[in-house]
Amino acid sequence: MQRERRALHDLGEDSGQQDFVTATATATATPTKSATPAAVPGSPDAVHVAGLEFRNPVVLASGTAGFGQEIADVVDLDAVGGISTKAVSVAPRPGNPPLRVSEFAGGMINAIGLANPGLDEVRRRYLPWLPAHHPGTRVFVNVVGNSVDDFATIVGALTDEAGVDAFELNVSCPNVKAGGLEFGADPVALAALVSAARRVTKRPIFVKLSPTLGAGIADTARVAVDNGATGLTLVNTMPGLVVDTHRRKPRISFGSGGISGPALLPIGVLATWRVSRALPGVPLIGLGGVSTGEDAVQYLLAGASLVGVGTAALRDPRAPARIARQLLEWADREGVRDLSTLTGTLQWPS
Ligand SMILES: Cc1cc2nc3c(=O)[nH]c(=O)nc-3n(C[C@H](O)[C@H](O)[C@H](O)COP(=O)(O)O)c2cc1C
Numbered sequence: 001m002q003r004e005r006r007a008l009h010d011l012g013e014d015s016g017q018q019d020f021v022t023a024t025a026t027a028t029a030t031p032t033k034s035a036t037p038a039a040v041p042g043s044p045d046a047v048h049v050a051g052l053e054f055r056n057p058v059v060l061a062s063g064t065a066g067f068g069q070e071i072a073d074v075v076d077l078d079a080v081g082g083i084s085t086k087a088v089s090v091a092p093r094p095g096n097p098p099l100r101v102s103e104f105a106g107g108m109i110n111a112i113g114l115a116n117p118g119l120d121e122v123r124r125r126y127l128p129w130l131p132a133h134h135p136g137t138r139v140f141v142n143v144v145g146n147s148v149d150d151f152a153t154i155v156g157a158l159t160d161e162a163g164v165d166a167f168e169l170n171v172s173c174p175n176v177k178a179g180g181l182e183f184g185a186d187p188v189a190l191a192a193l194v195s196a197a198r199r200v201t202k203r204p205i206f207v208k209l210s211p212t213l214g215a216g217i218a219d220t221a222r223v224a225v226d227n228g229a230t231g232l233t234l235v236n237t238m239p240g241l242v243v244d245t246h247r248r249k250p251r252i253s254f255g256s257g258g259i260s261g262p263a264l265l266p267i268g269v270l271a272t273w274r275v276s277r278a279l280p281g282v283p284l285i286g287l288g289g290v291s292t293g294e295d296a297v298q299y300l301l302a303g304a305s306l307v308g309v310g311t312a313a314l315r316d317p318r319a320p321a322r323i324a325r326q327l328l329e330w331a332d333r334e335g336v337r338d339l340s341t342l343t344g345t346l347q348w349p350s
Pocket residue numbers: 013061062063064086087101108110112114142170208235236237259260261262264287288289290308309310311312
């Protein structure tokens with residue numbers, strides 16, 4: 001329990017709230033390494049996405065795994081295909097005051113406020129660790145900003161860093177110069193943002209979209225791809241409010257927050273299906289609510305090539321390795337020899 005608590009604290013996510021910490025501790029001792037041997041590239045669960053090889057389709061979700069080092073004591077980083085880093089902004093961000101996370105029956109609500117050490121410190125202190133210790137684990141750098149220039153500055157500054165494989169642009173943040181409208185909700189701003197990032201890197205760029213886009217998510221995804229995105233990450237958290245009825249106040253200090261965990265699963269799977277239908281062949285990372293191998297299979301069938309795991313790993317640090325193993329077990333049971341053949345094979349009722 002202490003270990004998990006420390007990992008959460010290092011991530012800046014330790015709310016100090018008892019129920020969350022207790023659930024996170026998973027009650028039993030957590031081994032540092034899973035019993036699962038690390039899959040090797042070339043094995044049946046290895047996938048090739050956007051020109052990169054992943055040892056399996058499981059990617060740790062941004063904001064739930066720090067920059068790798070913070071969770072290395074409790075999560076087996078050699079048992080996953082990749083990691084998406086905590087959001088990186090140009091300047092350091094302290095984030096919101098506690099409480100920043102709280103559990104509810106369907107998952108978790110958070111309003112961390114994109115706390116991170118800022119571009120310079122991330123480049124100097126945080127990014128070198130993963131390629132030095134887990135060179136087979138692919139790294140997406142998750143990027144946030146308040147202007148188009150912020151995104152281009154960060155991508156341009158990190159594109160040649162060792163161990164940076166790809167970028168993931170979190171466009172669910174307010175465009176300060178356009179009155180605070182989210183980039184992802186404004187096709188003109190999104191086009192400018194993605195093309196500015198594309199001008200400063202040759203690496204794959206994934207644009208991470210919000211589930212609030214509903215049926216419009218496919219149009220937004222198309223804008224991103226038309227302007228240079230390699231792929232999409234679907235989905236970010238869903239806005240929500242969880243109330244402490246005794247205090248008659250929101251559970252978390254910011255008030256509203258982002259919903260993650262099981263409640264998000266069918267929402268993310270539908271978003272993935274919509275985008276994969278509209279943009280066949282475009283690489284997708286599906287995430288939201290994955291806590292078992294079969295949840296991950298749902299995303300693959302809906303059109304994803306990679307599957308993110310966030311909240312489930314906060315609750316049980318062994319979950320990512322278990323999900324990777326369960327994916328293979330599912331494939332074995334179903335007679336599927338190569339996981340990448342599953343992508344987009346969902347059969348829609350006629
Ligand atoms: C504590 C926490 C922090 C997060 N921070 C970020 C972030 O910095 N950037 C980002 O793009 N998404 C962030 N997310 C969203 C996750 O990457 C993911 O999209 C979402 O949690 C849904 O996946 P899950 O249900 O597996 O957690 C965060 C989620 C949580 C729970």
